Amino acid sequence: MIIQTKNISKRFGELIALDRVSFEVEKGEVVVIIGPSGSGKSSLLRCLNGLERVDSGEIIIDGIKLDKDKKSIHKVREEIGMVFQDFNLFPHLSVLGNLCLAQKVVRKRDEQTSEKTSLELLKKVGLLDKKNSFPSQLSGGQQQRVAIARALAMNPKIMLFDEPTSALDPEMIGEVLEVMKVLAQEGMTMLVVTHEIGFAREVADKIIFMDQGKIIEEGQTEVILNSPQNPRTIAFLSKVLK
Amino acid sequence: MPLQEILYWISSQFLILKNILFFLAPAIPMTIKLTLVSFTFALFLGFLVGIARLSKNKLIKSLSKIYIDMIRGIPLLVQIFFIYFGLGKVLNLDRFLAGVIAIGVCYSAYLAEIIRAGIQAIHRGQYQAALSLGMTPYQTMRYVILPQSFRIIIPPVANEFIASLKDSSLVSIIGLRELTRAGREYYSQYFVDFHTWLVVGIIYLAMTLSLSRLVSFLEKKYKVHGYGIQH
Numbered sequence: 001m002i003i004q005t006k007n008i009s010k011r012f013g014e015l016i017a018l019d020r021v022s023f024e025v026e027k028g029e030v031v032v033i034i035g036p037s038g039s040g041k042s043s044l045l046r047c048l049n050g051l052e053r054v055d056s057g058e059i060i061i062d063g064i065k066l067d068k069d070k071k072s073i074h075k076v077r078e079e080i081g082m083v084f085q086d087f088n089l090f091p092h093l094s095v096l097g098n099l100c101l102a103q104k105v106v107r108k109r110d111e112q113t114s115e116k117t118s119l120e121l122l123k124k125v126g127l128l129d130k131k132n133s134f135p136s137q138l139s140g141g142q143q144q145r146v147a148i149a150r151a152l153a154m155n156p157k158i159m160l161f162d163e164p165t166s167a168l169d170p171e172m173i174g175e176v177l178e179v180m181k182v183l184a185q186e187g188m189t190m191l192v193v194t195h196e197i198g199f200a201r202e203v204a205d206k207i208i209f210m211d212q213g214k215i216i217e218e219g220q221t222e223v224i225l226n227s228p229q230n231p232r233t234i235a236f237l238s239k240v241l242k
Numbered sequence: 243m244p245l246q247e248i249l250y251w252i253s254s255q256f257l258i259l260k261n262i263l264f265f266l267a268p269a270i271p272m273t274i275k276l277t278l279v280s281f282t283f284a285l286f287l288g289f290l291v292g293i294a295r296l297s298k299n300k301l302i303k304s305l306s307k308i309y310i311d312m313i314r315g316i317p318l319l320v321q322i323f324f325i326y327f328g329l330g331k332v333l334n335l336d337r338f339l340a341g342v343i344a345i346g347v348c349y350s351a352y353l354a355e356i357i358r359a360g361i362q363a364i365h366r367g368q369y370q371a372a373l374s375l376g377m378t379p380y381q382t383m384r385y386v387i388l389p390q391s392f393r394i395i396i397p398p399v400a401n402e403f404i405a406s407l408k409d410s411s412l413v414s415i416i417g418l419r420e421l422t423r424a425g426r427e428y429y430s431q432y433f434v435d436f437h438t439w440l441v442v443g444i445i446y447l448a449m450t451l452s453l454s455r456l457v458s459f460l461e462k463k464y465k466v467h468g469y470g471i472q473h
């Protein structure tokens with residue numbers, strides 16, 4: 001098991017964002033998380049890499065227990081790459097600069113090595129010709145592919161995607177999903193929050209349905225999509241599949 | 243009036259202005275030096291206070307807030323008096339140092355607010371992206387946040403710099419021989435107040451105008467990536 005959470009809970013004041021969430025992910029598994037807005041999907045991902053601290057419960061990533069100690073948070077972050085809905089590229093750096101920065105300051109790679117890694121990854125996401133562009137000069141789909149390459153440059157064992165295509169125009173969604181499919185085929189462990197049910201059907205091993213901070217239902221992709229049991233899952237799916 | 247007399251009058255006016263200019267010119271470097279040294283000090287202090295304003299530590303945070311409110315609520319002239327005549331006597335400060343401390347402290351409060359706002363203007367997604375790449379909070383500040391804030395704060399900081407050049411004239415009150423002080427000396431010797439203050443004013447104007455030209459030139463040259471139109 002590469003990800004294991006036991007009864008994690010998270011509150012924001014009165015609001016319970018996560019309510020005793022437990023689940024496990026095997027190495028190489030692709031898990032898609034679905035659920036209505038505000039159900040705690042983003043909070044869950046952010047807790048996994050310590051961007052948000054859980055109030056109670058336990059998270060173990062690749063054998064490392066995530067606790068208050070800064071070192072464990074740091075170690076875990078080195079194992080996990082994260083891709084955000086609104087890309088969050090660094091606007092003051094070129095594409096290459098975006099990919100190289102953390103390699104240099106976190107992984108302590110030298111200029112040459114980090115550049116070589118970056119160029120390989122840019123080639124992989126089909127943006128080698130954009131290496132000297134700045135984020136503002138790229139389309140949304142291109143920016144998101146750069147963001148994926150930037151995360152991969154750190155050689156993570158796990159990739160978290162928080163609605164990676166929700167901010168994109170429809171014609172750009174495909175190019176990003178394509179990159180993600182390749183990653184999945186290569187055996188990357190992935191946790192993907194998305195409303196792209198087609199992508200889930202094709203790529204996901206498992207689907208988790210969340211509502212109001214709880215996991216309502218989880219299981220194999222076909223089972224959840226074709227014969228969901230919980231009425232809330234049924235209601236949600238009938239809405240998104242429409 | 244015959245033409246000859248008019249010409250004579252005009253040339254005598256120019257002669258007076260020229261005399262004043264020659265008298266004042268040696269004091270200009272002091273104004274520049276005073277402004278540069280005080281503002282550098284103000285930047286340094288303002289940066290620390292600006293960061294302190296964003297601290298998670300409640301004590302540091304409220305102390306820096308008190309500092310800013312206090313300094314901004316007292317006229318610079320009073321601060322100059324206080325530092326030169328009050329603290330100066332105890333600490334044995336000369337006029338220049340007293341001026342530097344007064345302007346530096348005063349402007350640090352304004353700069354701190356600008357710097358704080360510049361840091362807060364950066365979207366929290368930038369922090370999350372940097373942290374999720376494994377960067378430490380320090381590295382995040384150093385390589386991701388500050389370079390972006392820097393470009394946002396250049397114009398307001400430049401405005402403060404120009405304002406501090408003008409405010410440096412207040413230090414003339416404690417007898418530091420900078421531009422305004424030299425103007426007063428000239429006036430008390432020759433009693434041509436109109437001409438004297440006209441020339442002093444024009445010299446300040448020339449300095450502030452060239453500075454603002456320089457700033458807009460630099461702004462264009464280092465145009466910010468990512469703050470233009472997204473396409």
Ligand SMILES: Nc1ncnc2c1ncn2[C@@H]1O[C@H](COP(=O)(O)OP(=O)(O)OP(=O)(O)O)[C@@H](O)[C@H]1O
Nearest residue numbers: 012015016017035036037038039040041042043044
């Ligand atoms: N930093 C925060 N401070 C206060 N409340 C928050 C914070 N982050 C999230 N919340 C709240 O926690 C709940 C869960 O939010 P979360 O972003 O995890 O939901 P989500 O499932 O990702 O929703 P969406 O589909 O809209 O992205 C929401 O009600 C949200 O308003």
Ligand SMILES: [Mg+2]
Nearest residue numbers: 041042043162
């Ligand atoms: Mg979300």
